[in-house]
Amino acid sequence: MSKKIIYECIDAGSDYCPCYLAETNDCITCSHLQGMEFCDCNWRGVCILTEYTWNGKKAKLPRKNFEARILDKKIIGDNLIIFKLITTKTFARYLKQPGSYVFIRDPHKPEYFDTPMSIMYANDRSGQIDIAVQIIGTKTKTLLETNEKLIVRGPYWNGILGLKELKTFKDSNALIIARGVALAPSVNILNYLIRNNNRITLIMDKGKFEDLFITDYIDENRILTIETNILEEKGKLLIQELIRNNSYDLCFSGGSDIQHKEIKGFLNELSPDTNFVVTNNKEICCGEGICGACCIKIGDEILKACKSQIDTAWIFREGEK
Numbered sequence: 001m002s003k004k005i006i007y008e009c010i011d012a013g014s015d016y017c018p019c020y021l022a023e024t025n026d027c028i029t030c031s032h033l034q035g036m037e038f039c040d041c042n043w044r045g046v047c048i049l050t051e052y053t054w055n056g057k058k059a060k061l062p063r064k065n066f067e068a069r070i071l072d073k074k075i076i077g078d079n080l081i082i083f084k085l086i087t088t089k090t091f092a093r094y095l096k097q098p099g100s101y102v103f104i105r106d107p108h109k110p111e112y113f114d115t116p117m118s119i120m121y122a123n124d125r126s127g128q129i130d131i132a133v134q135i136i137g138t139k140t141k142t143l144l145e146t147n148e149k150l151i152v153r154g155p156y157w158n159g160i161l162g163l164k165e166l167k168t169f170k171d172s173n174a175l176i177i178a179r180g181v182a183l184a185p186s187v188n189i190l191n192y193l194i195r196n197n198n199r200i201t202l203i204m205d206k207g208k209f210e211d212l213f214i215t216d217y218i219d220e221n222r223i224l225t226i227e228t229n230i231l232e233e234k235g236k237l238l239i240q241e242l243i244r245n246n247s248y249d250l251c252f253s254g255g256s257d258i259q260h261k262e263i264k265g266f267l268n269e270l271s272p273d274t275n276f277v278v279t280n281n282k283e284i285c286c287g288e289g290i291c292g293a294c295c296i297k298i299g300d301e302i303l304k305a306c307k308s309q310i311d312t313a314w315i316f317r318e319g320e321k
């Protein structure tokens, strides 16, 4: 019997695999490229060791920085910017995948100002990508003054956990719950679910923002939308009622880890078979599995959360140590 896959490298089989981790025997997937003598991987795509050998035992070319023109910039209240950027059609196509994100920074600032931002919307016919930035610290404050161009690096894809369940989800019922800046990746998820003919209920909580900034991005003919404060008792009861009275096959939680845990608790009690998909909230610094800023311990495994697509059932069963 094959062992259950509890985590996989998000980049395995992509244009960026094998990466630098293969050069240091730290590959997330390939046991040979972890320094072992035998093959013990569950990867079903092109053999990573073979790719590495064909590539002269070197990592493939990494993602590059490039300048993207700011088509539009809207400041909402005192803590939110919506950027519309022009990139290439190919780049935008890569970012239509749910959970996509890029690093952005002011072109006049050094690389350590790079900050990861979820893709809210990507149009592969025009190359436009839209990003919502919550102004919260030094890196994001510098973006208030940036009006012409941004440095962009990507594409990255591990912004949500439970991607496999989401990508295979078709003709079914989904409950999407998102609060604050996590409304942004929800738009990309909603568009993906609509393309796959799913019926969607969306609970939106504006969190610390003045307004619900995603309303222009939502097709209310295709989605049942509800606005509420999910931190209040009324909001929590509403979520429980919806889960109790509808058979949702998938539930997405966009927000804090505390929010994820609370919603997982409701699901365990009222609908234990519902697939659970969540935003990946770990501190992402390099996004390449190099710096270790995103490391988490689950069970006996120490994982790099920027690269590892982790089974959410396992995370909530084992808990983070």
Ligand code: FES
Binding pocket: 283, 284, 285, 286, 287, 288, 289, 290, 291, 292, 293, 294, 295, 304, 305, 306, 307
């Ligand atoms: S963010 Fe650097 S290793 Fe994950």
